[in-house]
Amino acid sequence: MEKRYWRSLAERENPAEFARAAEEEFPQNPLEQIEVSGGWDRRGFLKAAGFGFAASALAGCSRAPVEKALPYLNQPEYRVAGRATYYASTCGACPAGCGLLAKVIDGRPIKLEGNPEQAISRGATCAAGQASLLGLYDGLRLKQPLAAGRASTWAEVDAAILASLEKIRRSGGAVRYLSETITSPTKLAWVERFLGQFRDARHVVYDPLSASAILDAHEKTHGARLLPHYLFAKADVIASFEADFLGTWISPVEFARDYASRRAPSGRSWHAQFEGRLSLTGTKADRRVRVEPAEIPARLRQLAERIAAGDGRGDEVAERLLAARGRSLVVCGANDLEAQLWTNEINARLGNYGATLDLERPSRQRQGNDRELGKLLEELKAGQVAALFVDGVNPAAELPAGAEVGRAGLVVSFAGSLDESAERAHFVCPDHHYLETWADAEPVAGLVSLTQPAIRPLGATRAVIESLAAWCGKPGKAYDLLKESWQSRIFPRQKKETSFQVFWDRSVEAGLAEVEAAPAAHRPAGEVFRKEQPEAAQPETAGYALVLYPSVAMLDGRHAYNPWLHELPDPVTKVTWDNCASISPATAAALGVKDGDIVRVEAGTAIELPAVVQPGQHDRVIAVALGYGRKASERFAKLGPQWIDSRPSVNEQGRVGVSAAGLLGWEGGLLRYTRGAAKITRTGRRTELAITQTYGTLSVPKQLAPADGEVRPIVQETTPEELAKPAEPEEKHEELWPEDHPYTGHRWGMAVDLNACTGCSACVTACQAENNIPVVGKDEVRRHREMHWIRIDRYYSGPPEEVAVAHQPMMCQQCDHAPCETVCPVLATVHSSEGLNQQVYNRCVGTRYCENNCPYKTRRFNWFNYPREDRLANLALNPNVTVRSRGVMEKCTFCVQRIQEAKIEAKRVGEPVRDGEIRTACEQACPAGAIVFGDLNDANSRVARLARDARQYRVLEEINTGPAVHYLKIVRNREGGDQKNG
C-alpha cells in the first residue's frame, strides 16, 4: 500500500476536510472582513481616488532630492566601495566555537558564513550562529558601563570597583568569578591572574545546558574531568540516549556534518535514538525508541550487561554495537551521573575510546561543574560572597534559585545588555559583541580559533580581558593582550613557524592555528567500572515525566532578543513565537487537550503555557523548551505591522513564551533537566498558536490529476535494497509547451538531499540574513503570512505514536514551465535565459495570482510595509538585495545577487565560472551538505551529477512544471515507518 504522509494530526484524521481547506485561497474570506459603510463601496472609491492620486503624484514630482556622496579622505587600501571583504573569526553564539567568515561591505558586517578551513564548522553554521549577526546591531545593547543602574564612565566604574576590591583584598573576603564555559586560553589566563590577587577566590564555571555529569563520570572512570571529543564521522553504529546531537547538544554543527557524511547509502551508519520527546536527532534515527527519562539509566545498564555478555542477547542495538567494536559510539545527553557511568562503561567495553571518542585531544566546549555552582549558590544564600563577577551567563533567568546572585557584597556583570542578572548587579561592565573584539577560543584541544573584529565597537563597551587587565593594574588593549598571550602560550606549542610575527599574521588570516596539545592526563579505562551496582530504583510511576530541553532556535535563552530566531519555526513542532508543553496524542486525548489549550504544568513550581500535541512523544512525557519568557523578549510587544486587527507577539506577561527555568531540578549536585511526578491540568483557557505547517499544502489539483491516478508523494523514500536494483528508465512526459527556449549558457539548478537534511533550519536563517527578509510577528504568522523564502516542510508517516519524520526544504523551484508566469497580468514574473524564474518587484501590482497558482506554495506577499524603523538593525541589511515594500510579491531568487557577482567577477578576471564558486546562502550554511547549487548545463557539475542520481526525483513532476530543484530520496534502513517499542 502506498505510504501516506501527513503534517498534522488534523490532516491525518480528516484528510478530505484538509484537502478542501488547501484549495481555498484565503484562510478567512476577505469579503467578510470588510464592513461596507455609507453609499461608497470599496471599488467605486478606489476608481475615483486612484486617478486623482496618480495625476497629482505625477505632477508633484519632477526632481529627486539632492544626494551627497562623501568619499574617504584616505581610503584604506583593501577597501573598495561595494566590494565585500571577509574576516576570519570565531562564532560567539555558543561555546562550540565554530569558525566564521564575516562578510563586510562598506565597513559593516552583513552576513556570517562558516570558515571552511576550521575543523569545527568546516564552512557551515547553525541557525543561532547566523542570527547572531543581529545581536551586533541590537538596540538593547548597553552603550556605556552602568553604576547602580545609571550610565557611567569607565574611569568612574574602574575606580569604584578597584576601591571595593581593595577592601575585600584586605579583609580576605570571598571573590567568585561565575562564567559559562570559557575556551579562550587568553581569557582563562586573565581570569586566573585576576583571581590570584585574592586569598579566597574561585572561578566557578557552569553551563546553562550542562554536561557536568559527562565530565564527572570521566573523572570517576578515567581519572580526569574531561569531555571527550566525539567523532561521529568514524562511527558505524550510533546509539544516543536523550542526546540531541544534531540540534543542540555540545557542538551540533560539527556533529551534524560528521553524521551526515556517513548517511549516504554507501558506507551508511546505523543510528538508534532512545528518548522521551521527539528531538531533531530522533527524526533522523534508523530506530527510535520512546523511553521515559527515568528509565534511561536502567536501559543503559541493561545495554551494558548485554554488551558485557558479548552476544547482545537478541537485542538489535547491542548486537549491532558489538559487531562494530571500535567503530561505534554511545552518547547520553542526560545530566545524570549513573547514566553517564554506564555510557562510559559501554564505550570502554566496545573499545570506542581512542577511536570514536577522543580523550587525548578532548573537547573544551563544556567545562561546567554543577557541584561547584551548587556550592556557590549556597554561599550566596548564606551571604558569604564578598564579590561576584558574572560573565556570559544569566543565572537569574537560567537557574531555579539564580536570583541569589544579587546577594553578594559586590556584583559586577559583564553582560552586553541589561539582562535579569545584570539588573541585580552593582556595576555592569558591558563586553563587546564578538564581532567587535579580539579574542581566541580553543574548542578542542589543539585547535585555537581566533576572533578578530569586523567592525569598530558601536558603543563605549570594553572586552572582558581589558576590564580584568585594568583591575590587575596592567591596563592594555585587547589586541595587545591577545598577541602577548599568543606569543607566550600558543606560539611555543607549534614548530612550523620560527618567527612569531609570521605565525601571528598567518593565524589572523586563517582565523585559527593548529597547535600541539599535550595529551590530556587520564588513565586508560580500566576493567568493569562498577561490578557491584545496586539495581536501579524503579522509576516513579505517579504523574508524568517533565523534560526541559533547549530548542534549536533559543538554545539556553541567550538569543531571546533575536526576532529571526523567534520567527524560525521549531524544526519539529513548527511552532513560532512560543514555547509549549508538548504531549503525546494519546495523552492529549486522555486529558482532552488540543493544540493551543493552556495547561498548567506542575513540578515543584508551576507554569501555565499552551499545549501542543506532538506525535512520536512518549505518553508519559511532557516536554517544555527552555530559554523563553526572557526579559529581552519584552521588546517584541510592538513587533510586526500595527493595524486595527493586530495582536501582539508577546503573551499576557508581555514576553515571548514562558520561562521553565523554575522547574529545573537539583539532584546529587547536578542540574536536572528531567523531573518525575509532574502534573498537568487544563486551565480552560485557549490561545491561538502560530504554527506554520498546517497550511500551504502541496497537492495536485483535481482537474490536473492524471486520469490513470498517477500521483506521486511529495516526499519520496527508498531503501538500500531498492537502490541496489537497476533503475527503470524514466518515462518521458508528453510536452505541452513548444521547446523554443533552449538554455544555451547556464541553467541554474539545485539538488537537495532529503536523506542528509536534518531539518536544523540553518538555511532558513541564512536566507533571512542574505535576502533582507522581514520579520512579520506572531499574529501575521497565524494568518499564514510569514515571509521565509525557504521553509522546511516536516512530514510524518506511520501511526501517531511511532511516526517516521521527513524534512523537506522547500523553496521556489524555478520551474521551466512556471505556472506563476502564465497568470501574471503585468509580466512581473518572467523567465530568464538561464532558467531563473525572475520576480520583478517594480512591475508587481500585487494581484497574487502567481501565489495562488504556485503548486509549491513558495511565493510570499508583502501585506504591509514591514517596519524598518530601527536604524541600527537596518545596518544588518544586505545592500545587494532590494528591500521590498508593501503590495509586492517575492520569493527565492536562487540568490541571484551571488550569481551576478560571481559571473561579473569571472568576466573581470577572464575565467569561466567554476562549479562550486556560486554558493547560495542556504547551501553555504547547511551543516549536512544537503543543498548543492550549480549549473545543470555543465555535465560535470555536482548538481548535474546529482540530477542523474538513482535517488533523484522532482516534486510534482507529474504536472510537468519542470522544476529545477532535484530532490534525492530519503533512504530508510527500516521497514516503512514502523518502529518497535523495544
Add this chain to the structure above:
Amino acid sequence: MRSRVVTIVLGVAVAFSVLLLGTRAAIFHLPGNQQGYEPAQPIAYSHRLHAGELQIQCLYCHFGAARSRYAGIPPASVCMNCHRFVTSSLGAVRAEDELAAKEKRPPRPVVSPELQKLYNALGLDAAMRPDPQRSPQPIAWTRIHRLPDFVYFDHRAHVGAGVACQQCHGPVESMERVRQVADLSMGWCVNCHREANRTGIAGRRVNAPVDCSVCHF
C-alpha cells in the same frame, strides 16, 4: 448621487494636475529622470582640464570602476598624488614669478582658492603637514549619476567589456562641470545591450544579457 460624487472627484483631480503640469511644463521630466542635471560642486573641479587637456585616464581617479560595482569618487589622497606639488594653475604661478621678479623679491607660494578647499578638507597647513588645529572633513560632492535603489548596475562588467566611459557619461573630458547626459532609463540601458549583442563592442562579440535579474534583484 454616487455618479455625481465621482464626477466631482475626477474633475477636481484633472483641474489640479493640469494646473500643476502647466506651470512646470518647461522643466517637466518623468519622475526619476535627471537628464541634464548639472549641479554646482563644493570644489569647482574641472574634468575638461584634467581628463581633456591633461589627458589623465578616467580609471586613474575612478579606480573602483574596474574592480567594483561603483566607480566611486576618488578619495582626497588620490588628488594629493599631484596636488601635493601642484598648488595652482601654471598661469597663476608664472604671474607671481613675474611679479616677484619685478618687485625683486622671492616668489611667494601660490595656492588656488579651489585647491585650498581640498587642503582644508584634509586638515593640512601651508607646509602640507597635518594641522592639529584642523579636523579633517570629507568633501560632500553632489551626486549626479544616480540609479534607483532597486537597480544594481555594475561598472566592472562594462569596463571589462570595453565600453567607453563616454558611452554613458557623455564627453566628460570636455565638461567644465559634469552634467548628466543620458537619461539613464531602463529603455536606454536595454537598447544599448541589444545593440551590443548585435554589433559587438570594438569588434569583439559580447554577451550583454537582457534578463530582468541582471540588474534587478
